[in-house]
Amino acid sequence: MADERIVEVEGLVKQFGGLTALNGVSFSVNQSEIFGLIGPNGAGKTTTLRILATLLLPTSGYVRILGYDVVKEASKIRELISYLAEDAGTYRNLTGYEYLSIVARIYFKSKRDVEEAVEEAVKVSGLGDRIMDKMKTYSKGMKRRIQIARALMTRPKLAILDEPTAGLDVFHAQHIRDIIKSHVSNGGSVILSSHNMLEVENLCTRLAFIHRGRIIMEGEPQEIKNLYGASNLEEAFLEVLKKWEGLGL
Amino acid sequence: MGRLRPLVEKEVKDLLRDPRIYIGLIVPVIMFPIIGFAISMATSQATEAATRELTVIVIDEDGTESSGKFISLLSNVGLKVIDAGSKSLDEAVKSAEKSGSKALLVIRRGFEESLMRFGRVNIEVYSIMRSMGFESIGVQAAVGNVLGRASDVLSSTLISKIAPDVDPEVLRNPINVTEYTVVKGRIIHAPPGLIFGQIVMGYGVMIPVFLFVLAMSVAQIAATATAVENEEKTLETLLTFPVSRYDILLAKLLGSSVVAVIGGIIFAVGFMLYFQISLGGLGLNLEIGGPLAELPPPPPQSYVLLVASLILAILFMTSLGVVLGALSSDVRIAGSLQGVIVIPMMLPSLLIIYASVNSLPLPLQIVVYAMPTSYPMIMAREMIFTPMPMQVLYGILYSAALTLMVLYATSKILTPEKLLTLQHRIKLRRMKRRAGRDLE
Numbered sequence: 001m002a003d004e005r006i007v008e009v010e011g012l013v014k015q016f017g018g019l020t021a022l023n024g025v026s027f028s029v030n031q032s033e034i035f036g037l038i039g040p041n042g043a044g045k046t047t048t049l050r051i052l053a054t055l056l057l058p059t060s061g062y063v064r065i066l067g068y069d070v071v072k073e074a075s076k077i078r079e080l081i082s083y084l085a086e087d088a089g090t091y092r093n094l095t096g097y098e099y100l101s102i103v104a105r106i107y108f109k110s111k112r113d114v115e116e117a118v119e120e121a122v123k124v125s126g127l128g129d130r131i132m133d134k135m136k137t138y139s140k141g142m143k144r145r146i147q148i149a150r151a152l153m154t155r156p157k158l159a160i161l162d163e164p165t166a167g168l169d170v171f172h173a174q175h176i177r178d179i180i181k182s183h184v185s186n187g188g189s190v191i192l193s194s195h196n197m198l199e200v201e202n203l204c205t206r207l208a209f210i211h212r213g214r215i216i217m218e219g220e221p222q223e224i225k226n227l228y229g230a231s232n233l234e235e236a237f238l239e240v241l242k243k244w245e246g247l248g249l
Numbered sequence: 250m251g252r253l254r255p256l257v258e259k260e261v262k263d264l265l266r267d268p269r270i271y272i273g274l275i276v277p278v279i280m281f282p283i284i285g286f287a288i289s290m291a292t293s294q295a296t297e298a299a300t301r302e303l304t305v306i307v308i309d310e311d312g313t314e315s316s317g318k319f320i321s322l323l324s325n326v327g328l329k330v331i332d333a334g335s336k337s338l339d340e341a342v343k344s345a346e347k348s349g350s351k352a353l354l355v356i357r358r359g360f361e362e363s364l365m366r367f368g369r370v371n372i373e374v375y376s377i378m379r380s381m382g383f384e385s386i387g388v389q390a391a392v393g394n395v396l397g398r399a400s401d402v403l404s405s406t407l408i409s410k411i412a413p414d415v416d417p418e419v420l421r422n423p424i425n426v427t428e429y430t431v432v433k434g435r436i437i438h439a440p441p442g443l444i445f446g447q448i449v450m451g452y453g454v455m456i457p458v459f460l461f462v463l464a465m466s467v468a469q470i471a472a473t474a475t476a477v478e479n480e481e482k483t484l485e486t487l488l489t490f491p492v493s494r495y496d497i498l499l500a501k502l503l504g505s506s507v508v509a510v511i512g513g514i515i516f517a518v519g520f521m522l523y524f525q526i527s528l529g530g531l532g533l534n535l536e537i538g539g540p541l542a543e544l545p546p547p548p549p550q551s552y553v554l555l556v557a558s559l560i561l562a563i564l565f566m567t568s569l570g571v572v573l574g575a576l577s578s579d580v581r582i583a584g585s586l587q588g589v590i591v592i593p594m595m596l597p598s599l600l601i602i603y604a605s606v607n608s609l610p611l612p613l614q615i616v617v618y619a620m621p622t623s624y625p626m627i628m629a630r631e632m633i634f635t636p637m638p639m640q641v642l643y644g645i646l647y648s649a650a651l652t653l654m655v656l657y658a659t660s661k662i663l664t665p666e667k668l669l670t671l672q673h674r675i676k677l678r679r680m681k682r683r684a685g686r687d688l689e
Binding site: 050053054055056057075078079081082083084085087088089090091092093094098099101102103105106107109134147 | 251252254255256258259262263264266267477480481482483485486488489490491492493664665666
């Protein structure tokens with residue numbers, strides 16, 4: 001079961017007009033895995049995640065999530081995933097509780113399931129009494145926490161998280177990492193993107209370096225570090241880049 | 250329906266709590282009565298001030314016993330008369346302006362002579378206009394009223410001299426006309442002018458104005474609701490939920506329509522209060538009953554057509570609003586697009602308030618018939634006399650087809666793939682235009 005492929009990406013190409021954002025990306029994500037996509041700005045991380053989330057269509061190549069094709073079976077995939085955009089906002093005039101409740105009612109049919117999911121999400125968000133306040137009064141960190149809670153309360157088979165801890169302080173970032181780990185220990189899988197190498201090193205079971213729309217390295221964090229004799233992922237990433245671009249720094 | 254309900258709930262709650270929306274909804278019900286009250290106060294006070302003490306200066310060029318009696322008559326029927334003595338017209342005008350008199354009357358030479366010959370006599374009235382307010386109109390009306398009463402007294406005196414046994418009023422108006430109006434075989438005890446006025450005011454103006462505002466509101470609310478999703482970056486998340494694009498679109502349409510109908514009702518209440526207060530202050534009777542109540546009501550099928558055309562118009566405008574909102578990266582851009590696209594589109598429908606569509610030039614008729622919003626307005630106008638107007642029947646079919654096309658196109662646009670590309674193009678175009686202006 002642990003080796004079950006949750007995500008299969010093969011030769012993925014995405015073009016926006018004349019711009020090639022992804023150029024033959026291939027990787028896979030297994031059951032109960034936290035898979036990290038690392039890369040500089042504009043490398044293609046968000047585009048990849050948006051395609052997985054059925055928001056964008058691939059120009060060519062194929063992407064399957066839990067065996068379903070993202071182009072032909074997008075509606076089935078949406079039942080199984082949840083997506084957290086990097087700059088996901090909130091409905092200013094709804095309270096956190098109302099928002100969670102509305103989303104839960106979209107995903108669950110029975111009242112009991114809805115109540116359980118909302119209760120769990122309220123706990124996960126850690127917002128306490130502020131959950132009853134309108135979300136326009138929330139800080140950036142609070143908004144991010146409610147979004148993480150929203151994304152994971154639906155118990156998705158695959159959570160697609162774009163920079164889940166971006167802009168958060170150390171305390172809240174750690175809180176969110178714990179939530180992600182807990183989700184995986186309960187049987188879910190996660191694919192996330194991040195700029196924070198330390199976070200990826202500690203959180204992800206496997207990762208891929210993406211640069212200019214191509215995967216230039218894929219493996220477990222320790223495996224990659226060993227391969228390049230690096231003490232941390234940041235060093236390894238720079239080594240990979242050097243090799244890739246043929247630069248002699 | 251299970252997944253649609255929470256989406257609609259989200260739309261309605263988020264919209265009704267948005268100050269950009271609820272302030273717009275509340276303002277008419279507060280502002281219209283205030284404006285009506287202000288107009289009513291201003292007009293009634295001005296009229297009262299104008300007629301409180303109506304002082305006029307009189308130049309009596311005739312200087313006969315008859316002209317003297319006429320001046321006394323003016324005093325008896327309500328004027329405070331000041332004799333200008335031997336002043337010239339210019340001097341008397343200056344004197345009238347200085348003394349605060351409201352008008353100057355000149356009784357020309359030959360007054361008595363004409364009167365004795367039973368000929369017409371000439372009185373010149375110079376109204377002194379001191380402002381552009383209602384007071385000036387009030388003065389003119391009050392002087393005219395006094396002169397009319399004096400004229401009646403004069404004519405009665407003359408008629409009594411010639412024929413003492415005849416009632417002067419009968420001689421002046423020998424025909425007694427009692428007017429009735431026949432509408433769809435029913436005799437109504439009121440002149441056609443009154444009926445027409447009430448129908449035009451009610452079915453021809455009030456209802457179309459209400460429908461116009463409703464159509465504008467629904468487009469504006471839908472555009473705002475969708476643009477807010479872009480502005481607050483919530484649309485992307487919404488589109489990954491396990492709901493179809495049609496459900497998202499339908500939720501937007503229903504949510505915006507519910508809020509717009511609430512807004513429309515509030516507007517209608519405000520509008521009615523405005524008319525009640527402002528026109529009521531002028532002493533006009535605004536009762537809906539009376540002769541209008543005697544009119545045969547439109548048959549139920551007319552209401553069915555009205556409701557059907559109205560629903561289609563609302564759906565069409567909401568879809569249009571969703572498209573504009575979806576293409577806008579923020580509410581400000583949505584507002585600009587609405588000003589450029591929706592308002593010009595709606596203007597032809599306004600023509601229906603002023604004229605029958607058939608009386609318009611052909612190009613304008615085509616423009617009016619092209620807009621689904623025109624049909625509920627046409628229906629509201631025509632339903633009293635024509636229960637099933639053919640142009641509305643065809644219009645409903647046309648509107649349904651057009652609305653379905655717009656809905657389909659809107660659902661296709663509601664994909665990030667399309668939205669990102671279209672928004673990017675619009676942004677690029679705006680940047681190019683701005684750069685062009687900067688270069689100039």
